[in-house]
Amino acid sequence: MDEQEVNIRLENIIFHIDVNSAFLSWEAVFRLYHKGGTLDLREVASAVGGDMAMRHGIILAKSIPAKRYGIKTGETILEARRKCPNLILVPPNYGLYEQCSAAFLNLLREYSDIVEQYSVDEAFVDMTASCQLFGTPEETARQIKNRIREELGFTVNVGISSNKLLAKMASDFAKPDRVHTLYPEEIPGKMWSLSVSELFFVGRATTQKLFSMGIRTIGELATADPRWLRSFLKKQGEVVWAFANGIDLSPVLSAPPANKGYGNSTTTPYDVTDEQTARKVLLSLAETVANRLRTDGVQIEVVAVGIRYSDLSYVSHQKRLESSTNLTLEIYKASCELFAELWSGRPIRHLGVHTGRVQDEDFTRQLVLFDQTDYEKLARMDETVDAIRGRFGMDAVMRAAFLDQPIDHMSGGISREKRTVDYSKITVQ
Numbered sequence: 488m489d490e491q492e493v494n495i496r497l498e499n500i501i502f503h504i505d506v507n508s509a510f511l512s513w514e515a516v517f518r519l520y521h522k523g524g525t526l527d528l529r530e531v532a533s534a535v536g537g538d539m540a541m542r543h544g545i546i547l548a549k550s551i552p553a554k555r556y557g558i559k560t561g562e563t564i565l566e567a568r569r570k571c572p573n574l575i576l577v578p579p580n581y582g583l584y585e586q587c588s589a590a591f592l593n594l595l596r597e598y599s600d601i602v603e604q605y606s607v608d609e610a611f612v613d614m615t616a617s618c619q620l621f622g623t624p625e626e627t628a629r630q631i632k633n634r635i636r637e638e639l640g641f642t643v644n645v646g647i648s649s650n651k652l653l654a655k656m657a658s659d660f661a662k663p664d665r666v667h668t669l670y671p672e673e674i675p676g677k678m679w680s681l682s683v684s685e686l687f688f689v690g691r692a693t694t695q696k697l698f699s700m701g702i703r704t705i706g707e708l709a710t711a712d713p714r715w716l717r718s719f720l721k722k723q724g725e726v727v728w729a730f731a732n733g734i735d736l737s738p739v740l741s742a743p744p745a746n747k748g749y750g751n752s753t754t755t756p757y758d759v760t761d762e763q764t765a766r767k768v769l770l771s772l773a774e775t776v777a778n779r780l781r782t783d784g785v786q787i788e789v790v791a792v793g794i795r796y797s798d799l800s801y802v803s804h805q806k807r808l809e810s811s812t813n814l815t816l817e818i819y820k821a822s823c824e825l826f827a828e829l830w831s832g833r834p835i836r837h838l839g840v841h842t843g844r845v846q847d848e849d850f851t852r853q854l855v856l857f858d859q860t861d862y863e864k865l866a867r868m869d870e871t872v873d874a875i876r877g878r879f880g881m882d883a884v885m886r887a888a889f890l891d892q893p894i895d896h897m898s899g900g901i902s903r904e905k906r907t908v909d910y911s912k913i914t915v916q
Contacts, residue, residue, distance in 0.1 A: 509608030652735035679706030751899025752839030795837035
């Protein structure tokens with residue numbers, strides 16, 4: 488490697504850091520170092536799984552030994568146990584995950600002030616300006632990887648390249664606890680032989696379409712005519728062709744872009760068959776969605792409701808409001824109207840409330856003739872409730888409709904049972 492090639496590479500150095508089996512690794516480390524555990528969950532067939540009683544019974548993360556049994560993230564616990572009857576299953580603990588994620592990101596920020604959190608367990612880091620302070624890109628990546636293992640107790644993969652796409656592809660190579668490069672000149676040798684299903688942004692449906700077109704490897708996709716791809720796949724054809732050739736112009740963003748919409752959904756603990764119960768679920772979702780809107784200082788103009796029936800079929804409906812809002816009761820009212828128009832009377836398994844057309848909070852309310860609603864009073868009530876919940880916890884204020892009810896008064900997102908684990912009720916090996 489000559490000096491000119493090194494300088495070209497150093498013009499743009501992007502890392503993608505991905506925690507290996509994050510949820511399971513974080514649980515394993517917590518048990519070993521804080522709960523007196525002696526069994527490392529990462530070294531046996533184990534998985535993090537949702538609560539079957541609450542109908543969240545799917546695999547959320549699995550160990551490498553569990554992967555050897557063919558266990559996959561997203562499959563049901565029943566399917567996983569058929570493959571591995573001795574599978575050790577542990578409950579999710581999102582409160583722990585948030586703490587581990589924060590520690591992980593804080594360490595990365597010691598190396599660059601441009602860190603983009605891509606998910607709870609992975610991040611992009613723009614090392615272009617700071618890499619020379621720590622050594623070569625490979626030396627710096629190994630330093631980060633080793634510090635995370637030694638100081639935080641879990642392992643990561645680090646992918647290095649000149650853009651986000653290639654860095655992410657590199658971090659998905661052999662695991663765990665590895666550093667991989669995928670510079671543009673390495674694409675033919677390291678990436679083109681892989682199946683198109685391994686390419687970022689190519690999902691199951693697109694994979695099948697590409698297979699039907701005779702394209703099975705990323706290399707075959709890269710050398711295909713982009714105009715021909717567009718005729719079959721429309722705009723996505725151009726995108727996946729560019730990705731197959733390592734083209735990605737997206738920058739690393741230290742601050743997330745503004746939300747284009749806010750929403751929440753929940754799987755109900757039992758099939759809902761009456762409108763009264765469905766309305767309570769919609770109210771609990773409106774509570775959380777409206778709270779997020781007010782926290783971010785924005786309002787919305789569009790409300791949508793989605794229903795997943797017990798047979799897993801899905802329908803949705805939306806409407807545009809006469810004026811933008813972030814009031815809980817106004818979003819709830821619109822949700823109920825949509826639900827009444829949409830529901831077929833069949834048993835409901837899952838409900839969602841989603842919003843769109845986000846506006847700044849100072850957006851002027853459109854006056855409506857004969858509307859006697861005191862919107863200022865409703866706004867003051869919401870602000871007061873937010874303040875009380877912010878100081879004393881989300882359960883400090885609850886609407887009477889939810890007293891002695893199985894429906895959580897603030898539903899959606901990460902459910903309550905997944906936020907903490909009562910270790911006094913489980914055996915830590």
